[in-house]
Amino acid sequence: MKILVYLALLLAMALPAHAVGESLPALWEKATRLESEGHAVEAALACRRLLALNPGYAPARDLLAKIHISLKLPPPATDWRDRAAGFFPPDRLAIGGSLCLWTGLFGILATLLSPAWGRWRLPAFLFLPAGLAALAFSAAIDPRIARSRECVVTLPGGAPVYPAPSVDDSRTTARVPDGTPLSFRSRSGRWTAVTLPDGRNGWILSEALTPVVPAEQS
Amino acid sequence: MNLPLRILIMIAFLGLLRPSAAWSQEATAGLSSPAIQVGQSAEIVVTVRGTKSADVPQQLQVPGLDIQLFGRSSRFEMNNFQVTSSIALTYRVTARQAGEFDIPPIPVQSGGKTISTNPLRLQVVPAAAPLPGVPSASNRSVSASTGQGEPFFGDLVLSKKKAYVGEVIPAELRYYFRSDIGGEVGDRPVLAGEGFTMQKPAQSPKREQIVNGENYVVFSFQTALTAAKSGRIEIPAATLEARLQLPGSVPSGFEEMFRQFGGMVPQGMFTDSRQVAIETRPASLEILPLPKDGRPQDFSGAIGQFEMEATASPLKVAAGEPITLRVTVSGQGNLDAMGAPRLMEADGWKSYPPGESVTVNDAIRFSGRKTYEFLLVARESQSRTPAVEFSYFDPNSASYRTLTKEPIAVEAQGGESRLQATPGQTATAPVPSASPSASPANAVAAPPAGSRSWRPLLVDPRFLGIQAALGLVALVALGLVGWRLRSLLPGVRRKAAARALSRSFAALATTSNDDFCEAAVNHLANTWQVRPIDLAARLESVPLDDGDRLALRELVTRAEESRYSPRGTRPIDQRSRDRIQTALARLHL
Known part of the structure; x- marks a missing residue:
């Protein structure tokens, strides 16, 4: 268990190396202010950026839909990745996946080294693919990757x-x-x-x- | 040079010639002019290559045309010692009535096989009418501008000399090669000029044409020019690269040699391979600005001749559901550049910029249809779609025209409660009300939470560094596991046992006489992988040399004595020790 705690501490240290220039509340304030001032295009951009950082934030999605109507644009498109990213924050999913991956890998090695750890072999073999799947899913749904183009x-x-x-x-x-x-x-x-x-x-x-x-x- | 030597040289020279059998037979047909007037005549030349004899019908049955065979000639060609023979058969075509005539493929009997030429199309206009612009004009210009028998030349054929800014002008780049010239032609010509744009040239099927009595193979490329400014625009030469086998000079002495035999050097025997750039003649266009008088306010930018159709589907929708109004503009003109039709009296509808798709009928995107799909959502209940209006400029009449489509009867409930995404897009959450009180800014008090970095964690260097460090630890652990597990492998165990035996045998040489028997017995037990107590039984069952068996039996006996006798072991003499060591060495080997 101690190893897992140390791993979690190490991964937590890896969090935001490059903070956003504007905080999320500031982005939201900017979007609403621009929209009320009639700068619909800039407000829509702020909404899109906010949704890239937090796809589950419904008010930003509603405001973007409203701006699209005022600009006579088709409703903004959403797909399964946006909905999934709203449920599973990609960064947390990546940390969880990484923990699972290494727990599984080290668990397998431990069972090979010591027969006393033999009963953990099956869980260890399950943790490894689960961790890989979580990392891949995180990469697939992260709007900062999916919407980078x-x-x-x-x-x-x-x-x-x-x-x-x-x-x-x-x-x-x-x-x-x-x-x-x-x-x-x-x-x-x-x-x-x-x-x-x-x-x-x-x-x-x-x-x-x-x-x-x-x-x-x- | 004496006569026998000359004959030998001639025979050797003729031996170099390759017969035409290697050439596959091919038959092509070409018209001397693609358009004629009623009562006039044109010629069809059928060229059959790779054969010395060919039969064709004396006359061809095409209603409205009188087609009779009237000429036949054979040609013997030699290109770089490669001999080909071809036959040219000429039909005279006389037009009895106006119209467009398809002349079917002409069957050619040659060498027991029947091959067919390409089909031809001849346009016949009434006697008083002028010949159609593009092809016949070009033929006249070709005839006038080219010298007799020129081996190759290029020509630019414009469909008109006067046009408007933005109008699409179909054009054809033609490159003529005399039929006795071989070679390879580049993919497409290059034309670079200012003040106009050009469609990527599309190659048409190769054809044959008679110019000034010579048979030419014509490579033609369809394209379209669009002027970007008014005034006179110069169209520079369009260049096509080609590598040709052109008639070359006869080496000195050959001409005299052939003359002595009473003949002359065959045409085409000596050729030069040359890289050439064939250019069309420069041309100019007079470009007029679009007239301002009579220009509709909603002029779409379309220039050409167009028709318009409109359909709607579905015809009955619930509140918030969209109706697709599909407007198709078809005809000839600048399909790519023209704007969308305008919806009239569309106040009761919410509409979005239409989707567009173009379907073209030719390679130069001049003729075809453009479809606009308007997505309409009724603000209030509607019984008909908006009318559609489309304005364009007709260069033939030099005037603007407006096409109108009347509204289409539909049943659309008003409201926005179920607004859907456009086709191809995923439906979104319900659209919020536009009233200020329902603004998300007012409705939401809590600041949003989410990612704090634009860089995804998965590509963050710190995260990746930690993963790499953990991977390194895992690799070390994997190495440790591997090291632990390798001793269990049978091969590794066998090698370790062999090494241990070698070491114990080497140690026997330095063991004192007192300890020799015990060390030798242990070595023997390890060699046979039995217990020392079982050595006596094993010794009798193992096939051994008699001398070795005696020596090893003495060793086992001595070991048993030392194990069971209270007096201990008798001292071993050097001779016995040598015998035992020799026997063990044989076993070890």
Whole structure:
């Protein structure tokens, strides 16, 4: 048991190495203030960032839905990962998974070293895959990973989407209104390749986009 | 040079020639002009390669056309000592009536096999009408601009010379190669200019065409140009890379040698392989700005000729459920760049920016249809959808046109209680009311809890460092377990026993005479893996040399004496010790 306690203490020390610039209450205050001042796009971005840090915070989700209506955008999409991350905070899941993994591994080694530990062999063999599964699940549902490629159009009036990274090509694939969430694909100079909500691909000037998960901190 | 030597050289030279049998037979057909007027004639040239004889029908039955075979010629070609023979068969086509005629593949009998040419299409216009723009104009320009028998050249064919900013102008890049030239042609031509954009060229099937009486193979690429500014725009040459086998100069002496035999050097015997860049002729376009007069306020940016259709589904929905209004704009024009149609009188509906999809009918995205899907949610109960209006500019009539679709009858309950996500998106939680009193900011007092870092714990260096440290400890523990477990392995145990036997045998050499018998007996017991008390019985059952058996029997006897006799062991003499050691050495080996 002492080993487990020491492990838990060690893992707890690994917690936030890079704190967010704004605390969650500050982000929430910012979102509500911007929304009441009529800065809907910025308020939606603050809501998205808040939800990336705490996917289970329903008021932020409701406020984001309301802003989408005011911007005439489709309702914000949620998937099973958001719902799962609301139930299982990813960081805590990662700590639990790590504890399970090492408990299982060291338990197996102990049963091999000493016959006296033989009765713990089965639990030890169960802990190992459970720990691995918890770590993998944590990685899959963490919005900071799952939504790391999400960005929002923050250019007032929206942004044109081009089929190639050049304004020389007068054709535009579409025009996306500001506040629209897009999926980042790649970057080339001033241009960012994105996937539109309807699945089409195109290029947008990078100045028109703001990543949901701040790039310098992710 | 004397005559026999010349004959030998000629025979050796001819021996280098490879017959045409290695070539597969191929038949192609080409029209001298893709369009003619009623009463005029064109030619169809059927070229059959890899054969010396071929039969084709004397006439072809195509209603409205009179097609008669009137010419036949054989050609013997040699490219770098590779001999090919081909036959050209010429039909004369006379048009009796106007229309578009499909000339079916022409069957060619050659070498007991029947092969078919490619089908052809001929356009016949009334005698008074001008020939269609693109192809015939190009043929005239080709004929006028190229020299007789030029081995290769390029041509740019524009569908029009005057267009509007943003209008899509279909064009064709053509590269002509005289049919006796071999080689490889690049993937696609390169055209770079200012003031216009160009669709990626799409290659059309290779065809044959007669220009100035010469048969040419034509590689053509369909593309479309779109001008980005008004004024005169220069279209520079489009370059296509190719590696060609061009007729080369005859080495000195060969011409004289062939002349002495009464002939001349066969055409194509000597060729040069050359990398060439074939260019089309530069051209210019006159680009006009879109007129401001008569431009509708909701002009979509579409330029071309279009039609519009609209459908709605489902036709009956409950409160908050969306209706999809699907508007399809089809025709020819700038499908990719045009904007969406406008919904009219849509105050009672909540709508979102439409989804778009384009289905094209050609490689240059000029002809096709664009479908817009509007998601409509009724704010209050509605009995019909909004009307749809779409404005575009028609370059043919130089005027703006507006298409309108009347509303479609539906039954939609008002309200937002069950607003769903758009197709392809997951449904979300109920949308909160927009009233200030229900604002989440007011409703929520407790600050949210959650992650305190943008960096996921799983990729945090400290977390990963601890995992690595634990992994290192686990590796050490694993090594320890492995070390403990390895002594249990049969192989390891056998090797350890063998090493112990070697050590005990080596130790016998330095053992004193007093202790020798006990040490030797123990060694023997370990060798046979029996107890010392059982050695006597084992000794009799083991196959041994008689001398060795006697020596070992003496050793066992001495050991039993020392074990049971009160007088102890007799001292062993050096001779007996040597005998015993020799016997043990044999056993050890």
